[in-house]
Amino acid sequence: MASRGSDIAGLGWVSIIRIGLVQASIGAMVVLPTTVLNRLMVVEYALLAAIPAGLVAWHYAVQLTRPLWGQISDKGRKRTPWILCGIAVLAAGVLLAARATPVMANDFATGFGLAVLAYTLIGVGVGMGGTSALALLASGVAPQRRAAAAATTWIMMVAGIVASAIVVGKLLDPYSPERLLAIASGLAAATITLCALATFRLERGHVQFEETRKDEPAPDFRAAIAEIWSETAARRFTVFIFVSMMAFSMQDLILEPFAGLVYGMTPGESTQLGGQHQGGILLGMIVAGVGGSAFKGRLTSNLRAWIAGGCLLSALALSVLAISAMVGPGWPIGPNVFVLGFGNGVFAVAAIGAMMGLAGAGAKTREGVRMGVWGAAQAIAFGLGGLLGAVGVDAARRVLGHDGSAFQLIFAVEASLFVLAAVLAVRATRAAPTLGDEMGAGEKEVFA
Structure with missing residues (x-):
């Protein structure tokens, strides 16, 4: 296999x-x-916000298996079968979740049981398919192109989220359980077909940029984790991912209920508001990628400024959103949410560029396990952040007796976490040069 720094x-x-x-x-x-x-x-079904938050948190908890999926794909000859299997499992989970939601309104125990199974499948599918895809990107792309490749694929992911939110939002009104199931079925069929076509013969004959040789077996799972965790940069970067993604996810499960409870939006309108947030993320990613370093093939010292700046802009937008919670209808909620997404996108694409650089660094290149560790940190943070946001809103609504005040409190806490993430980002990226002795000359430039 090609070594790092190869011209192949x-x-x-x-x-x-x-x-x-x-x-x-x-x-x-x-x-x-x-x-x-x-x-x-x-x-629509007047359930506590903690119920969907718990289900979403569970699907993130299931993604703690990400390092294991990465290890399996590291050992195997191909990653594509794991990608396709993950997509199929994800689609099955989404269909079951769409069916379970209306069932909970009439038979909560049965519906909730189906929902737990559905979100388990969703977590397995995302972990299996997503980790394998990122590992293929990290191992199959030349080192000087990894940051740009990562930015491109994540921008496409957000574009998929935006497109889905807009289309689903338009098709969902007027809402009915039958309409929901039809939308979910069409979405599952379209995405499975697209992934099958996209991965057809994708790995045939491509060079893998790995440190390990074909005759050197990959270590067992526990040894691989210990190998990566011993690196200062990887460890600090994991902490940054955890805090920043927890801040990012706290509004995920309460933004649309916030739009419905405080602004009186319909399901379609609140879904499209979510699309505006994702649209801001998309634009932020593009601006950071083009204006920063992600599309230049290597990361430069201004990467820290892009990550920290995106976190601080996110904190500012959330502070303004907290003020809007006491104003209600009449506030320009769309632009506010768009700016929040823009800040999220700026820090996310810069962090992704750093992640891809670190994925191929270290004494041994274990792209699958390395991406799995960071994916697991992200999953824990997303699950915990979403759950804390929803449970916090439920508790605050009960104690304060006012929806706006409850959401204001949670948005303020989230803004504070983004400020902390900005500080951690600077510390984490400054730790990266400690890997210099283990890198090739070209890769030392990545973390200069």
Whole structure:
């Protein structure tokens, strides 16, 4: 296999775009269980916000298996079968979740049991398919192209989320359980077909940029985890991912209920508001990628400024959103949410560029396990953040007796976490040069 720093070309841009289509499909399908069904449970079916938050948190908890999926794909000869299997499991989970949601209104025990199974399948599918796709990107793309490739595929993922939110939002009104199931079925069929076409013969004959040789077996799972955790940069970066993604996810499960309870929006309108947030993320990713360093093939010292700046802009937008919770209808909620998404996108794409650089660094290159560790940290943070946000809103609504005040409190806490994430980002990226002795000359430039 090619060593790091090789001049041999790996996956080209067409192949990178094809991996991006997989990411876009995952994003498009996850919109339904994590945003649309969340709003329906809280507003239309009058369930506690903690119920959908718990289900979403569970699907993230299941994704703690990400390092294991990464290890399995590291040992195997191909990653594509794991990608396709993950997409199929994800689609099955989304369909079951769409069926379980209205059942909970009439038979809560049965519906909730089906929902737990559905969100388990969703977590397995995202973990299996998503980790394998990112590992293929990290191992199959030349080192000097990894940051740009990562930015491209994540921008495509967000584009998939935006497109799905807009289309689902328009099709969902007037809401009915039958309409919901039809939308979920069409979405599942379209994404499975797209992923099958995108991955067809994708890995045939491509070079893998790995440190380990074919005759050197990958270590067992526990040894691989210990190997990566011993690196200062990888460890600090994991902490940054955890805090920033917890801040990012706290509004995920309460934004649409917030729009319905405080602004009186319909399910379709609140879903499209979520699309505006994702549209801001998309634009932020593009601006950071083009204006920063992600599309230049290597990361430069201004990467810290892009990550920290995105976190601070997110904190500012959330502070303004907290003020809007006491104003209600008449506030320009759309632009406010769009700016929040823009800040999220700026820090996310810069962090992704750093992640891809670190994925191929270290004494041993274990792209699958490395991406799995960071994916697991993200999953824990997303689940915990979403759950804390929803449970916090439920508790605050009961104690304060006012919806606006409850949401204001949670948005303020989330803003504070983004400020902390900005501080951690600077600390984490400054730790990266400690890997210099283990890198090739070209890779030392990545973390200069």
